Amino acid sequence: MKSMKVGLLGLGVVGGGTWNVLRRNAQEITRRAGRQIEVVCVAVRDVAKARARIGEDVCITDDPYEIVNDPNIDIVVELIGGITTAKALVMLAIENGKHVVTANKALLATHGTEIFEAASAKGVMVAFEGAVAGGIPIIKAIREGLTANRIEWVAGIINGTTNYILTEMRSRGLSFEQALAQAQHLGYAEADPTADVQGIDAAQKLTLLASMAFGIPVQLSRAYVEGITELNAVDIAQAEQLGYRIKLLGITRRRAEGIELRVHPTLVPANSILANVEDAMNAVLVSGDAVGQTLYYGKGAGEEPTASAVVADLVDVTRLHTADPGHRVPHLAFQPESVVDIPVLPIDEVRCAYYLRLSVNDQPGVLAEIAKELSNAGISIGSMVQQPPDQGEASLTFLTHQALEKNINQAMLAIEALPFMRSKITRLRVEEF
Amino acid sequence: MKSMKVGLLGLGVVGGGTWNVLRRNAQEITRRAGRQIEVVCVAVRDVAKARARIGEDVCITDDPYEIVNDPNIDIVVELIGGITTAKALVMLAIENGKHVVTANKALLATHGTEIFEAASAKGVMVAFEGAVAGGIPIIKAIREGLTANRIEWVAGIINGTTNYILTEMRSRGLSFEQALAQAQHLGYAEADPTADVQGIDAAQKLTLLASMAFGIPVQLSRAYVEGITELNAVDIAQAEQLGYRIKLLGITRRRAEGIELRVHPTLVPANSILANVEDAMNAVLVSGDAVGQTLYYGKGAGEEPTASAVVADLVDVTRLHTADPGHRVPHLAFQPESVVDIPVLPIDEVRCAYYLRLSVNDQPGVLAEIAKELSNAGISIGSMVQQPPDQGEASLTFLTHQALEKNINQAMLAIEALPFMRSKITRLRVEEF
Numbered sequence: 038m039k040s041m042k043v044g045l046l047g048l049g050v051v052g053g054g055t056w057n058v059l060r061r062n063a064q065e066i067t068r069r070a071g072r073q074i075e076v077v078c079v080a081v082r083d084v085a086k087a088r089a090r091i092g093e094d095v096c097i098t099d100d101p102y103e104i105v106n107d108p109n110i111d112i113v114v115e116l117i118g119g120i121t122t123a124k125a126l127v128m129l130a131i132e133n134g135k136h137v138v139t140a141n142k143a144l145l146a147t148h149g150t151e152i153f154e155a156a157s158a159k160g161v162m163v164a165f166e167g168a169v170a171g172g173i174p175i176i177k178a179i180r181e182g183l184t185a186n187r188i189e190w191v192a193g194i195i196n197g198t199t200n201y202i203l204t205e206m207r208s209r210g211l212s213f214e215q216a217l218a219q220a221q222h223l224g225y226a227e228a229d230p231t232a233d234v235q236g237i238d239a240a241q242k243l244t245l246l247a248s249m250a251f252g253i254p255v256q257l258s259r260a261y262v263e264g265i266t267e268l269n270a271v272d273i274a275q276a277e278q279l280g281y282r283i284k285l286l287g288i289t290r291r292r293a294e295g296i297e298l299r300v301h302p303t304l305v306p307a308n309s310i311l312a313n314v315e316d317a318m319n320a321v322l323v324s325g326d327a328v329g330q331t332l333y334y335g336k337g338a339g340e341e342p343t344a345s346a347v348v349a350d351l352v353d354v355t356r357l358h359t360a361d362p363g364h365r366v367p368h369l370a371f372q373p374e375s376v377v378d379i380p381v382l383p384i385d386e387v388r389c390a391y392y393l394r395l396s397v398n399d400q401p402g403v404l405a406e407i408a409k410e411l412s413n414a415g416i417s418i419g420s421m422v423q424q425p426p427d428q429g430e431a432s433l434t435f436l437t438h439q440a441l442e443k444n445i446n447q448a449m450l451a452i453e454a455l456p457f458m459r460s461k462i463t464r465l466r467v468e469e470f
Numbered sequence: 471m472k473s474m475k476v477g478l479l480g481l482g483v484v485g486g487g488t489w490n491v492l493r494r495n496a497q498e499i500t501r502r503a504g505r506q507i508e509v510v511c512v513a514v515r516d517v518a519k520a521r522a523r524i525g526e527d528v529c530i531t532d533d534p535y536e537i538v539n540d541p542n543i544d545i546v547v548e549l550i551g552g553i554t555t556a557k558a559l560v561m562l563a564i565e566n567g568k569h570v571v572t573a574n575k576a577l578l579a580t581h582g583t584e585i586f587e588a589a590s591a592k593g594v595m596v597a598f599e600g601a602v603a604g605g606i607p608i609i610k611a612i613r614e615g616l617t618a619n620r621i622e623w624v625a626g627i628i629n630g631t632t633n634y635i636l637t638e639m640r641s642r643g644l645s646f647e648q649a650l651a652q653a654q655h656l657g658y659a660e661a662d663p664t665a666d667v668q669g670i671d672a673a674q675k676l677t678l679l680a681s682m683a684f685g686i687p688v689q690l691s692r693a694y695v696e697g698i699t700e701l702n703a704v705d706i707a708q709a710e711q712l713g714y715r716i717k718l719l720g721i722t723r724r725r726a727e728g729i730e731l732r733v734h735p736t737l738v739p740a741n742s743i744l745a746n747v748e749d750a751m752n753a754v755l756v757s758g759d760a761v762g763q764t765l766y767y768g769k770g771a772g773e774e775p776t777a778s779a780v781v782a783d784l785v786d787v788t789r790l791h792t793a794d795p796g797h798r799v800p801h802l803a804f805q806p807e808s809v810v811d812i813p814v815l816p817i818d819e820v821r822c823a824y825y826l827r828l829s830v831n832d833q834p835g836v837l838a839e840i841a842k843e844l845s846n847a848g849i850s851i852g853s854m855v856q857q858p859p860d861q862g863e864a865s866l867t868f869l870t871h872q873a874l875e876k877n878i879n880q881a882m883l884a885i886e887a888l889p890f891m892r893s894k895i896t897r898l899r900v901e902e903f
Contacts, residue, residue: 058618058760068685068808069617071796166615172761174615181614182599182607184502185491185781252501310767313746327491328605328768328778334743335764345761348618360793363471363504375501 040073041355044104046126047116048081048090051140051167054344055114056091059351070352080104080117105130112354114347115139124148131155131163136358138350140167140343146241149248149255153368160362164350169242170195170319172342173335174349179249179323180370186325188250190290190297192470193321194314195242197337198226198233199265199285201317203302207273207282208315213266225317235264236285236300243287246321247298251291251379252371256298259381263301272394272463275434276304279422281392281467282312288468295380297387304392304467311470322470330470385443390419390467393435393445395452396459399426403457404433410455414448416440430459436467473506474788477537479559480549481514481523484573484600487777488547489524492784503785513537513550538563545787547780548572557581564588564596569791571783573600573776579674582681582688586801593795597783602675603628603752605775606768607782612682612756613803619758621683623723623730625903626754627747628675630770631659631666632698632718634750636735640706640715641748646699658750668697669718669733676720679754680731684724684812685804689731692814696734705827705896708867709737712855714825714900715745721901728813730820737825737900744903755903763903818876823852823900826868826878828885829892832859836890837866843888847881849873863892869900 043059045052059066059076067073080101081087087097098104105113105126113130115123115137123144130137137156139145145152145165156163166176170193179188194200198220205216217234220226232238240262248255265285276283281304290297305312310332314320319337324330336342357365369376397403404421411418417438424432437445449462476492478485492499492509500506513534514520520530531537538546538559546563548556548570556577563570570589572578578585578598589596599609603626612621627633631653638649650667653659665671673695681688698718709716714737723730738745743765747753752770757763769775790798802809830836837854844851850871857865870878882895 054760062618062620062759065620066617068804069800071800071805172616172758173764174611177610177615178607181786182610182782183605183778184499184785185495185778187495187498310746313743325605325778326495327487327774327781329775331606331766331768333764333766336762341760342762345616345618345758348760349615352617353614356797356799357793359797360790364789364792366789367502367504371501372504 038072040075041112041351042075042077042110043112043114043351044107044110045076045079045114045116046101046104047118048079048087049116050340051343051347052116054340055116055347058341058344058348066348066352070355072355074351074355077110078104078107101126102129105135106133110135111358112136112138112351114351115141116347120144120147127152128155131159131161134159134161136161136354137163138347138354139163139165140347142168142238142241142245146244146255146257149245154373156368157373162354162357162365163368164354166350167343167346169245170321170333171335171337171339172345173319173321173333173337174346175321175333176249178333179246180366183323183325183328186327188291189324189326190288191246191250191321191323192286192288192311192468193243193246194284194311194319195287195321195337196233196239196285197317197319198230199239200314200319201225202234203265203283203285204315206268206270207277210270212270213268234266236262239285239287239300243289243298243300246287247289247296249370250289251296252369252376253296253379254376256381259298261299261301261384265302268302272465275394276392277307279434279436280307281305282307283465284311286311286468292382294386295382298381299384299387301466304465306469309470385446387442388439390439390469391437391445392465392467393437394463395433397431397433398457398459399429399431400457403431406455407433407452410451411437411448413451414444416444416448471505473508474784475508475510475542475544476547476784477540477543477545478509478512478547478549479534479537480551481512481520482549483773484776484780485549487773488549488780491774491777491781499781499785503788505788507784507788510543511537511540534559535562538568539566543568544791545569545571545784547784548574549780553577553580560585561588564592564594567592567594569594569787570596571780571787572596572598573780575601575671575674575678579677579688579690582678587806589801590806595787595790595798596801597787599783600776600779602678603754603766604768604770604772605778606752606754606766606770607779608754608766609682611766612679613799616756616758616761619760621724622757622759623721624679624683624754624756625719625721625744625901626676626679627717627744627752628720628754628770629666629672629718630750630752631663633747633752634658635667636698636716636718637748639701639703640710643703645703646701667699669695672718672720672733676722676731676733679720680722680729682803683722684729685802685809686729686812687809688802689814692731694732694734694817698735701735705898708827709825710740712867712869713740714738715740716898717744719744719901725815727819728815731814732817732820734899737898739902742903818879820875821872823872823902824870824878825898825900826870827896828866830864830866831890831892832862832864833890836864839888840866840885843884844870844881846884847877849877849881
């Protein structure tokens with residue numbers, strides 16, 4: 038049978054991994070796919086360097102448009118990253134009737150709706166398993182494995198860098214800065230770690246997961262995003278004492294009023310399965326009304342784990358490219374005409390439990406006044422712990438029952454105005470799942 | 471678009487769950503599949519009872535052949551269980567050009583090769599996600615999500631009944647008989663628990679996983695199967711003291727000499743992810759050369775979790791039924807012509823670490839003689855623990871390094887012949903993953 042001809046844009050970490058895996062496992066992959074998947078051309082910045090790496094028998098170009106416009110190429114694999122050039126290349130590939138495989142979450146979370154519409158109109162596939170949680174087949178699980186379910190919520194550790202930093206902060210007592218430096222030293226964090234530590238990378242992935250779970254358009258701009266840069270060792274230790282660990286979670290949940298879409302540090306019970314996903318590992322927990330909770334765990338980044346997802350997409354496209362486009366798996370899990378614009382709730386309307394840590398003057402009546410303000414805002418206290426006072430300062434930590442975020446904010450404002458308060462309240466969200 | 475017409479054989483636990491899920495989530499499922507999936511006829515033993523349950527607007531028959539021969543039906547869902555009648559119905563459905571969805575692991579592990587061949591020849595699909603690990607989409611993960619990988623091994627907790635029993639034995643100190651009685655009382659174990667507690671159910675599932683992981687024929691008869699009926703509280707406690715938990719694992723591994731295919735109680739490190747899969751939950755750990763280790767976790771049985779898998783299969787078949795049969799996902803992950811009959815190794819040729827517990831007379835020189843026999847058989851000791859002697863009897867527990875099972879057997883024979891031995895050696899296998 039005729040081989041599938043692939044053009045590879047980029048030979049960096051994931052591009053190089055994809056090249057290696059396709060070469061090394063060529064026989065195994067052909068036994069599965071039923072035909073050979075062949076990289077016929079690679080576009081890179083430095084042709085000489087690429088030539089030294091991958092040899093003489095493949096075309097190498099420094100012009101990615103040469104690949105996107107090559108009539109012999111069936112599938113374009115976009116692994117150059119970034120948004121502007123990547124978008125132009127992907128849109129042109131679609132226009133030229135080529136299928137696209139990409140691991141570019143920033144591109145899809147920003148322009149996914151437009152890209153998927155163009156692909157549907159042209160009858161080509163845009164596959165993106167590598168865009169979320171590396172080699173874990175979570176997109177396949179949600180789009181295909183759980184189709185029977187009304188999905189209720191998805192909660193995931195979908196950024197390995199921050200999970201590594203949080204693991205080190207908790208287990209070895211490092212500060213955020215120390216753990217970040219160590220992550221950079223080990224190659225888990227980039228020189229500019231902003232997208233990871235501020236939660237932006239996780240929000241891009243979560244946005245895609247939410248669209249597929251609930252059949253809503255891709256809308257990164259409506260996600261609430263809070264990173265881990267403000268977390269300190271006191272709260273990590275205090276959480277542990279209360280039986281919790283702090284994880285940077287992406288959470289999306291269907292509520293009667295709309296969809297919650299939020300990334301933030303979250304207290305989860307220390308004996309829960311998500312709490313025990315440590316180091317740079319990723320895991321996504323999905324709750325469906327029929328199946329209950331299922332979890333998907335593995336490496337969320339890296340050369341070959343991400344390449345594993347890219348190549349799985351190549352096999353999928355190879356299998357499905359002769360199928361009637363109307364019967365392929367829809368890009369966002371639901372048929373395009375039945376994607377519904379359910380509103381994404383602002384963070385004020387989110388409901389969860391809260392961790393509140395207060396520094397107060399050690400004087401009588403403090404607890405009563407705080408409890409009164411919480412009660413005024415309709416917030417019910419689950420538990421409270423007081424640290425022994427130190428130099429006239431007492432530390433109080435509250436775990437509340439479920440409450441609306443705007444009510445918590447109202448209570449915090451009122452409490453912070455009280456005369457015995459020493460500093461701003463530290464507020465973290467809590468999920469029990 | 472024309473709906474897909476489904477005939478349902480059986481309205482028991484999984485059949486009833488499938489009916490419920492298809493009804494309750496009809497709208498959500500149609501939004502995904504792009505067309506309605508409609509149960510048009512149900513075959514049951516007791517028509518009146520079924521009529522009372524599912525109402526008047528669906529055909530109900532007590533003759534399953536009526537469904538299998540009905541030219542209006544596109545997909546037959548076989549949920550009656552057992553092997554003989556189920557096989558006849560499935561083969562006839564295939565002959566009649568219908569797609570088949572089944573959760574019948576006993577049927578497929580026994581007659582899978584024949585059934586899949588018939589289906590391939592006829593150009594129809596036999597989908598069986600519900601046959602392994604309930605609602606966890608593990609078949610999809612192995613057949614599609616991990617296609618880039620040379621899979622190295624699969625290890626899973628794929629029987630919820632025994633996992634529940636082992637959890638209760640460890641956490642509450644129950645005997646096997648007590649834990650089994652409790653499992654039966656709670657509906658986790660059947661009145662005749664043989665297939666579960668003797669490891670047969672797990673072996674059926676493992677056999678299917680092995681075929682898909684390595685591209686080998688289905689061959690249940692070559693699996694090594696050891697259940698949990700002989701496990702006692704002493705070994706569970708002793709394992710815990712050594713930092714291990716005992717799980718009934720299905721393990722299949724590719725080695726240079728052939729394929730390991732085995733179900734047995736296994737010591738796994740207490741802090742490993744498999745050790746912490748408790749109660750009736752299932753989890754499958756897959757190691758691939760590109761992706762590394764990925765884990766899939768959820769409920770492995772029950773009405774709606776298994777129905778979740780059956781309905782996902784219905785959606786898959788609905789999506790793929792217009793596709794060229796040569797491009798569908800192969801039944802056993804690899805194209806039929808490239809399934810290779812790699813030999814399955816007999817248990818004698820399996821290699822792992824071992825736990826050996828010995829009761830001996832408390833006298834000098836015992837340890838030296840045991841160590842000599844282990845050394846004669848080429849077995850290296852990792853660690854040894856001795857319990858304080860009690861009434862002249864001492865208990866010694868060894869953890870060996872990796873060894874061939876036949877060498878362990880040879881050493882055990884020699885040691886059991888020594889005069890100071892009080893009883894047979896308790897031998898368990900150990901895996902670190």
